Amino acid sequence: MKKRDQYLLVFVVIIFALALLIIFPIDKGTLFKKNFQLGLDLKGGSYLLYEADLTKKDPSQTDSQVMSTVVQKIERRVNSYGVTEPIIQIQGNNRILVQLPGVKDISQAIKLIGQVALLEFKEEKFDEQGNVVLDDQGNPEWVIATGVGSDGQVEELTGKYLKPNAALKIDQQTGKPEVAFEWNSEGAILFKQVTTKNLNLPLGIFLDNTLVSAPTVEAVITDQGVINGVTLDEAKTLVIQLNSGSLDVPLKIVQQTDVDGTLGADSLSKSLIAGLVGVACVVFFMVANYRIPGLVATAALCIYMALVLAIFKLIPITLTLPGIAGFVISIGMAVDANVLIFERVKEELRAGFTLDKAVREGFQRAWPSIRDSNVSTFITCIILYWFGGMFGAFMVRGFAVTLFLGVAISMFSAVIITRTLLTFLMHGGLVNRLSIYGVKK
Numbered sequence: 001m002k003k004r005d006q007y008l009l010v011f012v013v014i015i016f017a018l019a020l021l022i023i024f025p026i027d028k029g030t031l032f033k034k035n036f037q038l039g040l041d042l043k044g045g046s047y048l049l050y051e052a053d054l055t056k057k058d059p060s061q062t063d064s065q066v067m068s069t070v071v072q073k074i075e076r077r078v079n080s081y082g083v084t085e086p087i088i089q090i091q092g093n094n095r096i097l098v099q100l101p102g103v104k105d106i107s108q109a110i111k112l113i114g115q116v117a118l119l120e121f122k123e124e125k126f127d128e129q130g131n132v133v134l135d136d137q138g139n140p141e142w143v144i145a146t147g148v149g150s151d152g153q154v155e156e157l158t159g160k161y162l163k164p165n166a167a168l169k170i171d172q173q174t175g176k177p178e179v180a181f182e183w184n185s186e187g188a189i190l191f192k193q194v195t196t197k198n199l200n201l202p203l204g205i206f207l208d209n210t211l212v213s214a215p216t217v218e219a220v221i222t223d224q225g226v227i228n229g230v231t232l233d234e235a236k237t238l239v240i241q242l243n244s245g246s247l248d249v250p251l252k253i254v255q256q257t258d259v260d261g262t263l264g265a266d267s268l269s270k271s272l273i274a275g276l277v278g279v280a281c282v283v284f285f286m287v288a289n290y291r292i293p294g295l296v297a298t299a300a301l302c303i304y305m306a307l308v309l310a311i312f313k314l315i316p317i318t319l320t321l322p323g324i325a326g327f328v329i330s331i332g333m334a335v336d337a338n339v340l341i342f343e344r345v346k347e348e349l350r351a352g353f354t355l356d357k358a359v360r361e362g363f364q365r366a367w368p369s370i371r372d373s374n375v376s377t378f379i380t381c382i383i384l385y386w387f388g389g390m391f392g393a394f395m396v397r398g399f400a401v402t403l404f405l406g407v408a409i410s411m412f413s414a415v416i417i418t419r420t421l422l423t424f425l426m427h428g429g430l431v432n433r434l435s436i437y438g439v440k441k
Contacts, residue, residue, distance in 0.1 A: 345359055
């Protein structure tokens with residue numbers, strides 16, 4: 001056995017051992033302490049697809065810049081909400097996919113994510129006689145409060161001047177929740193002017209053009225203030241929104257799904273059983289038809305599966321039912337490569353070649369077929385992934401990703417692992433009889 005083959009054998013053993021340490025125990029792994037990331041169809045949760053109204057963006061920004069900024073702010077909101085392993089992706093030009101595993105209150109998630117959270121401070125509108133102008137319902141009309149900034153320009157008082165440190169507090173006198181906020185230096189200058197101008201008058205606090213509260217200004221305030229008149233849940237959501245910043249453009253829900261995790265767990269169990277039965281049938285066929293090479297292929301298949309699962313855990317790849325289907329299909333394709341190789345080896349043995357040369361020729365002549373078939377699968381996976389992204393079909397993308405990775409590793413498994421193991425057995429002198437390769441003399 002050549003030195004190179006010996007090094008390859010040691011390498012295969014090491015990566016197999018590392019893969020097992022990454023996979024087991026399943027819930028965390030001995031190395032890296034990571035669990036498998038399950039998709040919504042297995043774990044349950046909320047699936048939301050938003051469409052951004054880019055006609056209302058800042059003209060100085062490009063569409064891609066606005067979408068990237070919106071995704072970052074949604075991520076901050078979701079992380080503050082306490083969601084573990086969320087998936088937030090841009091789909092196409094103006095759509096955003098949000099997957100929230102484990103989130104059962106989809107209405108709260110929608111309220112948290114979808115609101116622009118544009119905070120505005122408005123003052124009552126007065127007519128020439130100094131009377132408050134009322135609308136058709138008899139409510140006061142409001143106009144945006146303004147002040148002169150440090151640059152001498154008139155600026156509107158909005159949430160863009162807030163520091164990201166809003167906090168939920170309880171009023172000691174009323175026992176009701178309120179949101180405390182703090183301005184930056186520019187906001188403090190404007191707020192001081194606004195509260196001076198509206199001393200002993202109500203100051204309207206609007207969130208996304210909806211009046212939240214209208215407290216009376218009892219003193220001139222500079223850098224701090226509170227928002228009251230909200231429930232406890234509303235206050236918690238408002239804190240997250242203010243600290244994450246207002247969204248640059250409005251979002252509209254175009255698709256929403258609430259996935260039950262119980263159904264997913266049952267489907268996962270049945271899928272795993274079906275996969276194990278399929279693998280057992282493949283192993284039986286390989287051993288019955290190819291004898292010793294079949295056993296070698298089975299060992300290589302075990303190493304292959306360990307490597308794929310370890311990579312799924314490390315990246316991590318979000319596992320969905322279609323994704324698991326892609327993995328099972330890749331197992332079949334890994335065996336398919338071995339079938340091509342072993343049939344070529346058998347043909348070379350029947351032609352009278354020595355065992356060593358038959359194995360070498362078998363691998364070399366089978367390689368073009370393996371390469372071309374796998375490249376065509378790669379192209380199909382890329383197309384599926386692209387279309388899945390265009391139309392927000394996350395399950396299709398999961399299938400494409402797992403199949404692509406599985407097939408890529410199967411090429412390594414068939415060409416390197418199988419060949420290394422077979423070479424080791426062959427040069428060990430234990431498997432030199434042609435009959436145990438499925439060939440009669």
